[in-house]
Amino acid sequence: MANHTIAHDVYVPFLEKKGFLSWILTTDHKRIGILYLVSTSLFFLVAGIIALLMRFELLTPASDFVDPHTYNVLFTLHGSIMVFFFIVPGLAASFGNFLIPLMIGARDVAFPKLNIASYWIYLLGTAILLMALLKPADTGWTFYTPYSATTNTDVVLMTFGVFVLGFSSILTGLNFIVTTHKMRAPGMTWHRLPLFIWASYATAVLQLLATPVVGITLLLLITERTLGVGFFDPAKGGDPILFQNFFWFYSHPAVYIMIIPAMGVISEIIPVFSRKPIFGYKAIAYSSLGIAAISFLVWAHHMFTSGISETAAMIFSFLTFLVAIPTAIKVFNWIATLYKGSIQLHSAMLYALGFIFLFTIGGLTGVFLGALAADIHLHDTYFVVAHMHYVMIGGTVMGFFGALHFWYPKWFGKMFNETVAKIAWFFIFVGFNVTFFPQFFLGIQGMPRRYATYPAEFESLMSLSTYGSWILGFGILIMVINLISGLINGPKAPANPYNSLSLEWQIPSPPPHENFEEIPQVTDWTYGYGKKKELEV
């Protein structure tokens, strides 16, 4: 590991400066990371509350709490906010910003001003979305034509907001790619990089190269509504499925923008709390790039029942199975890392283990959906809803919470209450499964998604799912209270509470303004656990 000295007499933590301007004008990657963390977390809570409202409506078969149009608006907002405002920028921009320079041994990202500009653009997109709330869209987050081209809700403003957000995403990805190439500390070779960096790099490539396509797609939708362009309108010679082709060319890779950083987080947490070197480092590292590459080849598996050609459907179904390979490589290597490790069940580790368990269910049900014949039956049912939430909550959000608990001491220099964190994890884990596992059965029985009402025969499973959502919401509430109270009156965190070997733990908590007193000289990878270093502890 790095050998360097820290001059404690000049140590000024990056959180020292106070005041609104010191935040909104900052170019410090750690502060920008906090800006993203706070913004995306707020959106997560808002969209989560919307989800609770939807589940409340679904407690009974009739539409007695909200009318169907409001329900349509609710699921559109839930999806759009979760996807574009929370999950895509969530882990990638918040933890990416905080960790990338720290982990590679740099003082900041390559373009600090561009970095804060990306955040301002994110805020601009947010502002546009808020304006669209006056007449919110009811199209679902996918904005499918021809409905999105004809509904009289404010699709234009909403898609424009997403378009603006896309710029933020692109510029963040660009910044991270250049940072990873150009800013690594001496001796920090590619094969010594922490796996979170590999994951962030793969994510950044997707953000950079997939986002422009959704940008132009949404622009075309806007021109469809404003200028009368007819690319997606069969009456004018257009093709509504073309919209879906373009949309999923981005939005399938976007699914991996959401999940790959979480995989990176898990690869960091597991070796630390197993006290073992990560198993299959190169396999995990390159499988991140592999997933990113394959993600561009599978988009039409979202469209098997949309009227695409059978030939295309068969090709895409086959290609979809390929994703399972690099994904399984990761899961097997994590489990091999756990094997015979001296496991410590820290709250972050619990989230990591939860990730492996839930994401495996999410991933395997994805294979069902990728199979053409099965998908014809399961498409647009609750099975898809359950699958997607097992990947997005069971995967990404578990990774997000895990990262939050793992790097919390480093980021804020405080400790949270570990016991309460474990209790919160228990409620979240149980609540999540009670909410979404019944939805697999609902889907197989044929209950379609996106309806405010349902036949009475589904009532028991539907209401079970709603009770689960309350447990899940309660767990998240405890977690939020615990983390906030830790900020206020938690004990001071040591520099390296878990005896981690990676660079960010070798500096004080919270890190000083420019991270490293002297740029470290790296001589080894970061996963040498259980070796002689361990004896010194």
Added chain:
Amino acid sequence: MASHSHSDKHEHITTYKTYFIIWAALMVLTVITVYVSYVDFGTMNVVIAMAVASIKAALVALFFMHLKFEDSITWVFALFPLGLLFLLITMTFVDTFTRVVVP
């Protein structure tokens, strides 16, 4: 900071003369492509026009944009989007033109 050997390499500055040669080539190609468009080669017209445009684009990228003198990672990120664009077009084609319309 990752020290990269190419940063100490002597920087390449293209001469005006080279630029004029490239410019002349681009103009000749423009004339060719306009001229060819008046002759009917059937579907070959599209192929010729796209081939000429690609040669022109390559000249601009290699010389005006100095891609010829850039490191491999720049090449990767310059060519990868083209690959993705090719993928987007071909796979959308596969869908659009193999649909069986049931009467």
Added chain:
Amino acid sequence: MAEAGIDQSHDHHMDPATEYSSSKLGMWLFLGTEILLFGGLFAAYAIFHARYPEMFYEQHLELNRTMGAINTCVLIFSSLTMAMGVSAIKWGRQKTAAILILITIICGFIFGVIKYFEYSAKFSHHIYPDTSIFFSLYFLMTGLHMIHVFIGLGILGVIFVLTLKGKFNSKYNTPIELGGLYWHLVDLIWIYLFPLLYLIG
């Protein structure tokens, strides 16, 4: 773009060589995203051209080939002067560089003016973006390209003023080079738009 101003030495966290190569790599990444932004339109063009070849053939005859060809020449010439401007500043010739950038800007304006006459001619013939799929593509592709021309002119305008003020020299000229890269991309996309819309239709 002007991420690295020369007068921000206190802000520097990279050595100049790394900063230079980082900025250039960043610009290339950005150009890649631009290609994919236009990519959606290129893909739409390919699909609809294959679907309605007759419509594309008949309607493309309405476009003014001469004006398109002149604009191609104007843009290629502006690319030449831009490239020469980058060489000039690297040799330390500030004045020459400024003049060459100015010529580039003027060419950009000429391009815009010719495009303006083309658009007006179309409108006077009652041809609008919703006239047909072909004209939708024509207006969207050239329109998006035009927006890029304007952005490019804005960037070059700033760079021109800074060059006049002597902010750039043979040692530090990254913004000129990056602005040049952007301008060449605008040219590069037009190189494809011209035959696609005006010639093969």
